[in-house]
Amino acid sequence: MTSALEHNLHSPEPDETLLRELQTFGRFIGSWGLEWSRPGDPDAPVGVHGELHFGWVLGGRAVQDVWIVPADGTAERPFGFHGSTIRFFDRDRGVWRSTWIEPVNARVRKFIGREVGDEIHLVSTDAEPFLRWRFTEIAPDRFVWLGEFSDDEARTWRLEERMVAKRRRDALRE
Incomplete structure (x- = not known):
């Protein structure tokens, strides 16, 4: 049985008037396995698997996603997380507006996103440090997500997190 929330939140398909714009994130609709790492951080765990779902x-x-690391849902500070992003294309500004909400680490961040060459960049300047999240090496069944930060107002960026996503064939695409 579908709840009123599910019925009113989830959609079986994209809005036809926004098909071209929605393809930026629409190509990720479905479920993904994640390999999470924090390069250069000797305190970070290794071999952490997660999952990701877009719909x-x-x-x-709009496109919503849910990121779960580790995949068993036992997220603990500071390296685990279980959060969600809602993204929509702002026709007036010609950009993606995106908000990340993650209760385990008590984070809420707003981002502005756009395609940059073969990548998607989302930048948050609403708090310190500035953040840049990049979707790179995008293919139908794989992509790499890079989480970077800047403590000099986006003059330079440093890699903080890296996730390799592989499309799951064992999950239903929604």
């Missing part, structure tokens, strides 16, 4: 929401006008 259409809000009448097919």
Whole structure:
């Protein structure tokens, strides 16, 4: 049985009037396995697996995702997380507006996103440090997500997290 929330939040397909714009994140709809790492951090755990799920929401006008690391849901500070992003294309500004909410580490960040060459860049300047999240090496069944930060107002960026995502064939695509 579908709850009223599920019925009104989830959408089976994208809004037809936004098909071209929505493809930026729409190509990720479905479920993914993650290999998470924190390069250069000797205190970070290694061999951590997670999962990621993308779906259409809000009448097919937005894309929501859920990131879970580690995959068993036992996220603990500071290296584990279980959060969600809602993204929509802002036609007036020609950019993606995105908000990340993650209760384990008590984080909420707003991002502005756009395609840059073959990548997708999301930048947050609403708090220190500035953050840049990049989707790179994008293919139908794989992509690499890079989490970077800048403590000099985006003059330079340093890698903090890296995730390799592989599409899961064992999960239903929604």
